[in-house]
Amino acid sequence: MNIQNTISALERKGYTARFFETGAEAVAYLERAIEGKVIGFGGSWTLYALKLHEVLGRKNTVIDPDYPDDGREFEEVALDTVRTQHYMLSANAMSEDGVIVNLDGHCNRIAGSVFGHEKIWYVIGTNKIVPSLEDAIWRTRNVAAPKNARFLKRKTPCAVKGDRCYDCSSPDRICSGLLINLQKTGSAEVEVILINEELGY
Template sequence: MSQQKSDYAPDTEIDASLDELPTDEAIGRAVENLESNGFDVVVVDSAAEALETIQSHVPAGASVMNGHSTTLEEIEFMTYLSEGDHEWESLPDEIWSIEDDAERQAARREAQTADYFLGGINAIAETGELVAADRSGSRIGAYPFAASNLVIVSGVNKIVPTLDDALDRLESVAYPLENERAKEAYGVDSAIAKQLIFRQELEEGRTTVVLVREQLGY
């Protein structure tokens, strides 16, 4: 049985002030500054529209990989990638079918260079920066350069006023929730071991941020 956010989120202490739905003005500032920093931005109203955006954005024949993302689970992308009617090469299915540990790890590293890598983010500053962290780096390793194309999906609840607020959100919202998930899923604590501040995308059209007007992920 797959794990749900509701299994652990209600009992996890977070700074709720950094997980609220922002005003339309705040969303507009974030979009404007993200676009000024080289990111393509698509704003949608629902999880279903976010999945439709991905379906239309990723071309047939592309190799597709993802990092763990509660948001991708919530918009049902993970189910669609594994079981849906598409013409993509699903790298996660290939990777997790490999029985040898060393071969599987090598395939995970190679998958960082997928045609399209999808993932979430831990915070978005209205000033136009993205903040994310991993314990292993298997997600954010692809974000800055390795993947040919990057699609980041985020609920607008991750928008906060400044970069300092974004870093605070990582520590006081995303980490506590991810730590509880990791303990439930893997029996180990998580860690903010490898951290990324994505300030600019210099390759035109490479990185698309899909903002969903819902409270998604953490």
């Protein structure tokens, strides 16, 4: 993979793209870049690993449905993220030519990633970058989702076996909507932060 080619491809698709060698450098940039905003988070192990809730929460208001305030339900908080000023998430996979793929259960994350914000941020480790769109869809369904299901202790075949997607009919299924971003969507500014580390699933 030539990261400069990927950055150029993202820029041709309308994104702003930046590359950082380490998560610490990326976090320091984001801390400088975002201040005084309400930021909705789409569930992401990458954001958690980088402690972005904590760092960005110092100068902004972070709303994360996975960490609702006392007494609030996931759905209620997820609805609050739909119209936040900024929205931040990762990707389940991205092709080398800049097509971003995400799979979601409740679909608040993929909804938040396309509309309703003045700025959207993707934070993506280079472990998520694969050669083609087909590879990105495959990775999303057969690597990211099973790992997530296993971590969440879901009663699904992929969580038990951990090897691939079984397109299950389990009540515990975590996959409903698959979003393929062929290019930047809508009028919002969208910035893609690429980090040369293994981050998230």
